[in-house]
Structures are given as C-alpha cells and as structure tokens.
Amino acid sequence: MTPEDAVRHVVGTNPTFAVHEVVVRGVTLKAFKNIPPTVPGLLAAGWAQHGDGTLEYLAYEDEALTYADFTRAVYRMAHAMRDELGVRQGDRVAIAMRNYPELLTLLLAISSIGGVVVFVNAWWTTEELDYALRDSEAKIVFADGPRMERLEPLQAELGLTLVGVRDAEGRGAHDFTTLQQAARSEVAPDVAIDTDDDFAVMYSSGTTGHPKGVVQTHRGAVNAVFSWLMQSFVAPLVTPPDPGAPEPLRPSVLVVTPLFHVTATHPLFLLSLPAGAKITLMRKWDAEQAVRLIRDNYITRFLGVPTQSAELMQAARRMGERLPTLDYLGSGGAKRPGAQVAQLAEAFPNAGIATGWGMTETNALGIGMIGDDYIARPESAGKLHPPVQELRMLDDAGIDVPPGQIGEITVKSPANMRCYLNKPEATAEVLQDGWLRTGDLGVLDADGYVTILDRKKNIIIRGGENIACLDVEGALHRHPDVLEAAAFPVPDDRLGEVVGAAVQLKTGATLTQADMAAFLQEHIASFKIPAHLWVQHDVLDRGATDKIDRRAIRTACLDNQKVKV
Structure with missing residues (x-):
C-alpha cells in the first residue's frame, strides 16, 4: 500500500x-x-502489552523493575502525595533531577491524582529556578542532590516543600523513599480527570528572555x-x-x-x-x-x-x-x-x-x-x-x-x-x-x-537545547563593564550551534572569554554561556529602527571583522 x-x-x-x-x-x-482520555490511562492501557505486568520494563544501571513493579510504585507515590503532602487536583508539583527512574514514577503519580507536572530544567541555576517556580506557583519540588543545593536558598522565600530523591534524601522536609513506604494503597487513585485538564508545564526558551511555560x-x-x-x-x-x-x-x-x-x-x-x-x-x-x-x-x-x-x-x-x-x-x-x-x-x-x-x-x-x-x-x-x-x-x-x-x-x-x-x-x-x-x-x-x-525566532539550538538570545544578553548585561550585548549562533561541528556574543564594554574596560564565563556561572546554565566572545568599545551595529542588528553583528564577527577574545 x-x-x-x-x-x-x-x-x-x-x-x-x-x-x-x-x-x-x-x-x-x-x-x-x-484512546485513553488521560496520561495515567496509558499505564493501564499498556498492561497486556507488557505481559500482564510480568515483563521487565525499566532498567537503570544495576536496577530493574517489572511493569507491575513500576505500576505499584506509581500508585503508591500517588497516594502518598495526596495523603502525606496534601497534593490536590490541579496543584502543580515540580520535578528537578537528572534522568532517574523516580522521575518517571513521579510524572505518572502526579498526573494520577489530577496534579500538574512542572518539568524543571536540571541545568538551571538558582536564579532560573526562582523564575520558573514563581511562574508556575509550584510549592512542592522533588529534587536530587545538585538541584536540592540550588533550591535551598529559595525554600523560605517561596514557601517550598522540598522532597529529597536519591542523593538528596535527608536534606528536604520529606524523602522519596519514606513517602513510598508510608503509602496506604498501591491501586489506581479514584480521581475524575477530564481529558482537557492540564497535564504538564514544560518550559521552552523563547525570544522574550525568560523561558515560557508551555501548558500541555x-x-x-x-x-x-x-x-x-x-x-x-x-x-x-x-x-x-x-x-x-x-x-x-x-x-x-x-x-x-x-x-x-x-x-x-x-x-x-x-x-x-x-x-x-x-x-x-x-x-x-x-x-x-x-x-x-x-x-x-x-x-x-x-x-x-x-x-x-x-x-x-x-x-x-x-x-x-x-x-x-x-x-x-x-x-x-x-x-x-x-x-x-x-x-x-x-x-x-x-x-x-x-x-x-x-x-x-x-x-x-x-x-x-x-x-x-x-x-x-x-x-x-x-x-x-x-x-x-x-x-x-x-x-x-x-x-x-x-x-x-x-x-x-x-x-x-x-x-x-x-x-x-x-x-x-x-x-x-x-x-x-x-x-x-x-x-x-x-x-x-x-x-x-x-x-x-x-x-523566525532568535533561538540558538545547541545540541538540541534551545537557548534564547535575550536570555544570554540579559545575563551579560549584569556584568558591570558591559554596556550592550548581542548573542547569536556560531556553527559548531559537534553541537550544530554554540553561543556567540558581541559586547560593547565601558571605556578602558577589558573582558576575556574566561572571565565572562566565570561571571555568568551564577546567572545562567553553563550550556548557555557563550563559547565565543567578541569585544569592542564602539556601539554595536543597529538597524533602521535603531534596534540591535543581530544578523549584521553576527556576520561581522564570523567574518573576523571584529576582535575575538
């Protein structure tokens, strides 16, 4: 056919x-x-395809779970979140960790009780986490060790309940393992979820600088x-x-x-x-x-x-x-x-x-x-x-x-x-x-x-990661010697694109790429930090409307018409 x-x-x-x-x-x-009307409905829909739960489903290093094991883990955590943490339908719950099996368990557990999953970029700094948590109004965050460290400075001001996962257990108000053990049931929660209810908020870089929460x-x-x-x-x-x-x-x-x-x-x-x-x-x-x-x-x-x-x-x-x-x-x-x-x-x-x-x-x-x-x-x-x-x-x-x-x-x-x-x-x-x-x-x-x-968007795609030019420029403008900045993509054989930036410095100031990278570590994730930097003391090129002409600046920089450091 x-x-x-x-x-x-x-x-x-x-x-x-x-x-x-x-x-x-x-x-x-x-x-x-x-088809199943909801995301947690996919779990039941796959039961027969996974040998009625008997087949190995999830593997991570030397750990393995059958589909039945995974299903029980999902439902136990769902009940624990509702009974122990007070999560209710429509509440947003954030997940901040590397690719651990717990992330998959939490995704389905949160949605099984009608909660909304807030996916947090694991590379974000404390500053970037602050924005996303304020924007999403998520008050409960499941986090591993590195993410817990970045979240702790925000805990009091944002009123966060932090739940430790893996190497963060013992550091938050609750632990993933303890919550699972406290669960009173391992069957699917009885919650009426409409197919057009919110399932998740995923943050995607845009041209506005701050990432946008995409509501799915x-x-x-x-x-x-x-x-x-x-x-x-x-x-x-x-x-x-x-x-x-x-x-x-x-x-x-x-x-x-x-x-x-x-x-x-x-x-x-x-x-x-x-x-x-x-x-x-x-x-x-x-x-x-x-x-x-x-x-x-x-x-x-x-x-x-x-x-x-x-x-x-x-x-x-x-x-x-x-x-x-x-x-x-x-x-x-x-x-x-x-x-x-x-x-x-x-x-x-x-x-x-x-x-x-x-x-x-x-x-x-x-x-x-x-x-x-x-x-x-x-x-x-x-x-x-x-x-x-x-x-x-x-x-x-x-x-x-x-x-x-x-x-x-x-x-x-x-x-x-x-x-x-x-x-x-x-x-x-x-x-x-x-x-x-x-x-x-x-x-x-x-x-x-x-x-x-x-x-059409001013987006740099570095190895699959979307980076907003304005996000990088906003961080560069925090440097006391930077008067103006323009970020743009630079071709890269391995990653496709990396971040480049041209900056206008104050008279007499100097800035190396290494100094710039060290400064930005506290403000943006490392993958957003420019790999190439061009500096000048003259104003950056502008277009007819007096806005920065990012395309002209990029062309001049890549053609070696400006000084790279």
Missing part, C-alpha cells in the same frame, strides 16, 4: 485509531475516538502518543516483512536525552506504555557505553540529538559493532546534517534512519520520515504525521503560500498546547483559531515533504 492508503486502512479498520471531530475550547479538531493537556499528550503508535501498524502495510522473516524483537528504548524535554518524555517514555516497550535510562551520555547498552540489552530504538547519533556511529566503528538489533535511529531537537544520513545508514544497516520535527508546544508531534524517504531527501524534515494533524504554510499576513514558496509552518491538532502559562499576549500571537504558528520557516513541496529553512 501507499502510506496514504495504509493510513486510511488502519483508521478505517482498527477501532483503536478511529478518528472523530471534537470541539476543544471553541475549535473543531480531528482526534482519536477510542491530557488530550494533547495522548493524541501525540497514539499518532506515533499508529506508525507501527502502518509501516508493515507499506513495507511488508519478507516471507519467513523472524518475529521482530520486543521494542526496547534507550533514553539518552533529558526527561525534562518532550523528545524523551513523549515519543520515548509515554509511547513505551501502550507500545509494550522496555525503557533503559543512561545516567550520563557516553557514546561507548551507549553502544554496549544497545548491544547487550537488545535495544531497538534510539532517539537523540544529531550530535549523539554521530558520536554513537563513531563509537560503534571504533568498537567494531554494527548494532543489528537497532531498527530505529531517530533525531530530534535539532536538524541532522544531511551528509550524516547516508553515513548512519551504512554504519547501522538494520536501522531505519529517521528524522523528526516537533515542538514542546505540540507535545513533540509534528513532521518526520524514515528509511529510503530520508536517504533520498536528507535535507528535508519529512511529512506531517497523520491522522489528526493539519498543516498550512503561511506568509506574514496569515495567507497560505503555494507549494515551493517559503512560509511559516503552522499546525492544527489536539496535540497543540493550551497556552503559555501567564502569557496571554504570547499565546494569542502563536495560537489563532486552533492553528499554532511555529515561528519556523520552510517550504512544502508538491509531494507533501517539508524542508525547514530558518527560524
């Missing part, structure tokens, strides 16, 4: 993927009709999950397996990107529940360790930023490994260099090399492709994932542009965010009659493939 025929067949014959029209906040949308609903998350799940039913209709081919391995996922980003939470963790997939967490990215984990644990699915795909390939070559169990090698968070696609296909011949484009604002749902399509179009982002999304390419006036012309990628689906938290003007700017104006510019061809060309 063609992909389009296969989608129609699955939607028309498999009740799980039946689609109907719904009205959400006054907007008519296409949505799945028979249960409907949005589960519709995204089942859009991806449907691909596993469509694929064998498009490319049937060879006669006599062995049964495919059980899906098994290696999580290598932070779980406070949609790339890891949604198409990996949340999808693993109904897909019957095992989850393996890495404590810290290490390419050779990733090769060993994939080889020894029969991992089938890898999704990381392009840098990680490239490093995995290099490590596998050094180690003489072909990783035959890999059937999916995806990229998210940033665009993979086109030249890398064929190299990955040669290095991992059993894997479908894939690319994807999505946003925090779309619950990661968006555009993608895999295999021969991608090899033939390595610069493209792919096609819109069916069947609940709609796509338009718009000019600045909101008018559709024809195929082949540059337009702003604009999507409509139940997976779109509800709003930006506490930012009605920013919400109204991007959400219009259910259509989300993404800020990404691209071209749609006659066959439905989208090629992304540029970003």
